[in-house]
Amino acid sequence: MTFVLLLALWLGAFMNHAALWPARYGLPAPGPTGQRLARMLRLGLPTGALGLAVGVQGPVTGLLSWFAALSFAGLLAASLLALRGRMANRP
Amino acid sequence: MRETLRTRLGWLHGWFGYGAGLVLTCIFATGSVAVFNMEITRWMQPEVRLSAPVPPSPPALDAAAHLVAAGQARGVSAFIALPSARSPTLDVLHYNGHEFVGTRLDPATGTVIPARVTAGGGLFYNFHHTLFLGPQAGTIIVNIAGMILLVAIISGVVIHLHALVPDIILLRLSAARLRAWLDAHLLMGVLFLPFMVMMAYTGVLVKADMIVPVAPRPAARSVQVPALPPAPIPDMTRVQLAPLLAQARASLAGQEPGFILFAPQRVSIFAGDASSAFLTRDHADFSLPEGRPLPVDATATSIARTMQLMHGLHYARFAPPGLRWLYFLSGLCGTAVMASGLVLFVMKRRCHAGHRWAHRLADGLNVTVIAGLPASMLAFLEGNRLLPASLTGREDWETGIFFTVWALCASHALFNALRVQAHHAWRVQLGLVGLLGTSLPVLDLLCSPAAFHALPGLHMAVDGMGSVAAIVALYARHRLGRQGA
Amino acid sequence: MQMRRINEPVPRTRPSDRLAHTTRLNRNRVACAVVACLLAYGVARLLVAGIAAGSTTTDRVHLGQMIALFGLPVMVVFGFGAWKRHAGLLMVGTCGGLAASLILFAA
Numbered sequence: 001m002t003f004v005l006l007l008a009l010w011l012g013a014f015m016n017h018a019a020l021w022p023a024r025y026g027l028p029a030p031g032p033t034g035q036r037l038a039r040m041l042r043l044g045l046p047t048g049a050l051g052l053a054v055g056v057q058g059p060v061t062g063l064l065s066w067f068a069a070l071s072f073a074g075l076l077a078a079s080l081l082a083l084r085g086r087m088a089n090r091p
Numbered sequence: 092m093r094e095t096l097r098t099r100l101g102w103l104h105g106w107f108g109y110g111a112g113l114v115l116t117c118i119f120a121t122g123s124v125a126v127f128n129m130e131i132t133r134w135m136q137p138e139v140r141l142s143a144p145v146p147p148s149p150p151a152l153d154a155a156a157h158l159v160a161a162g163q164a165r166g167v168s169a170f171i172a173l174p175s176a177r178s179p180t181l182d183v184l185h186y187n188g189h190e191f192v193g194t195r196l197d198p199a200t201g202t203v204i205p206a207r208v209t210a211g212g213g214l215f216y217n218f219h220h221t222l223f224l225g226p227q228a229g230t231i232i233v234n235i236a237g238m239i240l241l242v243a244i245i246s247g248v249v250i251h252l253h254a255l256v257p258d259i260i261l262l263r264l265s266a267a268r269l270r271a272w273l274d275a276h277l278l279m280g281v282l283f284l285p286f287m288v289m290m291a292y293t294g295v296l297v298k299a300d301m302i303v304p305v306a307p308r309p310a311a312r313s314v315q316v317p318a319l320p321p322a323p324i325p326d327m328t329r330v331q332l333a334p335l336l337a338q339a340r341a342s343l344a345g346q347e348p349g350f351i352l353f354a355p356q357r358v359s360i361f362a363g364d365a366s367s368a369f370l371t372r373d374h375a376d377f378s379l380p381e382g383r384p385l386p387v388d389a390t391a392t393s394i395a396r397t398m399q400l401m402h403g404l405h406y407a408r409f410a411p412p413g414l415r416w417l418y419f420l421s422g423l424c425g426t427a428v429m430a431s432g433l434v435l436f437v438m439k440r441r442c443h444a445g446h447r448w449a450h451r452l453a454d455g456l457n458v459t460v461i462a463g464l465p466a467s468m469l470a471f472l473e474g475n476r477l478l479p480a481s482l483t484g485r486e487d488w489e490t491g492i493f494f495t496v497w498a499l500c501a502s503h504a505l506f507n508a509l510r511v512q513a514h515h516a517w518r519v520q521l522g523l524v525g526l527l528g529t530s531l532p533v534l535d536l537l538c539s540p541a542a543f544h545a546l547p548g549l550h551m552a553v554d555g556m557g558s559v560a561a562i563v564a565l566y567a568r569h570r571l572g573r574q575g576a
Numbered sequence: 577m578q579m580r581r582i583n584e585p586v587p588r589t590r591p592s593d594r595l596a597h598t599t600r601l602n603r604n605r606v607a608c609a610v611v612a613c614l615l616a617y618g619v620a621r622l623l624v625a626g627i628a629a630g631s632t633t634t635d636r637v638h639l640g641q642m643i644a645l646f647g648l649p650v651m652v653v654f655g656f657g658a659w660k661r662h663a664g665l666l667m668v669g670t671c672g673g674l675a676a677s678l679i680l681f682a683a
Contacts, residue, residue: 060368074282241649299641
């Protein structure tokens with residue numbers, strides 16, 4: 001359950017990251033407030049996830065889970081964005 | 092062409108990565124599977140149907156001690172592995188030069204379980220850290236490959252540094268083939284960078300004495316110790332292990348005993364590797380044959396603790412099932428990074444070097460490693476079910492099947508690739524993986540239905556992984572067919 | 577059409593020149609990679625010996641191995657990557673000198 005939460009938090013962070021690079025990921029550009037919010041969330045969500053992982057699972061297992069969540073959430077985010085791009089390109 | 096840092100490190104990344112990548116892909120693939128080495132051994136011994144571990148009874152421990160004594164009388168140095176969550180039997184094991192093999196006992200009654208002899212998951216474990224080339228030469232080769240992996244990672248990071256963070260989740264499926272492969276390589280390479288660095292560094296460090304040994308001290312060289320006559324082995328059948336185990340459990344402070352080792356003058360009860368992330372190998376010693384507790388120095392400095400953590404992180408024996416799956420999946424993604432790197436290396440050079448025999452050889456080697464290895468791994472598992480349970484030298488037959496199938500795949504791939512038909516080799520071998528993977532659950536159900544009913548989770552996990560491998564291989568084959576050579 | 581920097585020399589286009597240049601470049605790279613690997617490995621061995629020198633416990637050996645194995649790939653990349661006037665190789669060699677001095681001090 002903790003890992004699912006970590007995954008969700010990292011996924012959120014990656015989506016905010018994508019929002020901050022709209023040209024690269026083919027997303028609409030956010031406004032200044034949206035940018036500030038996205039920047040805060042990109043930093044805050046992984047930090048929260050780290051606190052959660054270490055708090056619940058201890059330092060060693062927690063750190064391992066945190067890094068694993070980074071990797072798998074990144075893959076998930078990349079797949080979602082790639083699929084979205086493919087759908088958008090479809091005539 | 093102007094020489095820049097990027098072009099120079101690109102050359103280093105490409106050539107070092109390809110040279111070592113062929114070996115590293117095999118090391119990573121077998122290492123990922125070896126995360127579940129004990130579970131695979133249980134799958135390969137369907138006669139063992141115990142599901143949950145029970146504490147070993149005094150008669151069972153006595154029976155195990157009898158087996159150890161019988162082994163020592165034959166000159167075989169055996170030890171006792173206590174039941175654990177991953178292996179619920181009481182095992183009397185010895186090292187046969189490649190893996191730990193031996194007799195399995197029911198921990199409640201002490202009766203010998205007539206399990207088939209198998210190479211088990213130990214084959215993957217052994218291949219992962221020695222390539223089956225022996226503990227000396229094999230480990231050195233694996234360590235050098237691990238070091239080259241670190242060189243490739245550092246050079247890869249420097250090349251990609253400018254886009255490392257912005258492109259961290261960039262994947263362009265609709266781009267050209269080469270670009271899409273490069274994106275996939277970069278995506279997984281960056282995301283699994285922490286895992287790959289951790290495994291490569293800890294892996295090299297656990298066998299550091301092989302690669303950067305410290306020179307022998309002068310004092311140690313000058314003192315000539317005369318060879319002592321072998322100490323007489325006490326009669327271990329008179330030693331009561333159950334009370335010693337209870338004492339050891341009390342003195343190991345929260346750690347569950349895992350192994351019982353015997354020396355001429357003492358018996359040592361070691362904490363199990365699952366006790367903590369630090370592979371401490373804490374132990375309680377008792378004199379033989381009286382069973383009197385012996386003093387043990389359990390203090391560890393911070394450097395010793397760091398080394399214990401490095402060992403623990405690499406072996407992952409402390410990991411609960413969830414984390415073990417993450418190790419396994421991360422290992423597979425690391426394998427995919429290397430495999431995609433191998434494919435990219437050949438693809439990038441196809442235009443200007445495709446006619447050369449060296450390029451065709453590289454293509455054939457890629458097929459051997461990426462498609463041939465999974466095929467031989469699946470054939471090894473199927474061989475376990477097809478070979479007669481009472482066959483003499485069964486574990487050697489199983490190992491033989493693994494290497495024979497792989498050698499056949501290599502011959503087929505190289506033969507086709509050198510005739511400029513690598514595409515055909517890819518299709519055939521991916522089809523073979525698909526066939527072997529889909530037939531694994533069927534064969535398991537037909538050959539050992541009772542074991543499937545007794546341990547459905549274990550059997551579904553192993554069979555399921557075979558099926559997933561088959562689906563991935565068949566999908567890749569389908570894509571290959573659509574896109575052409 | 578690609579823009580070219582004004583300080584960049586006009587590239588030679590004769591195929592034979594280009595081939596000779598590539599061959600020379602590759603030969604230089606292979607030699608440099610071999611030297612960087614051998615030098616870095618020697619320095620790593622010296623580091624272990626230097627850090628472990630004068631100590632009777634295995635702790636210093638382990639510390640030396642941790643540092644040496646961390647530094648070894650970095651030294652290979654640096655020794656190979658910083659090729660101008662062989663700056664990388666010289667720097668790795670200097671590290672080796674420092675490691676050797678550790679052994680001398682401990683003796």
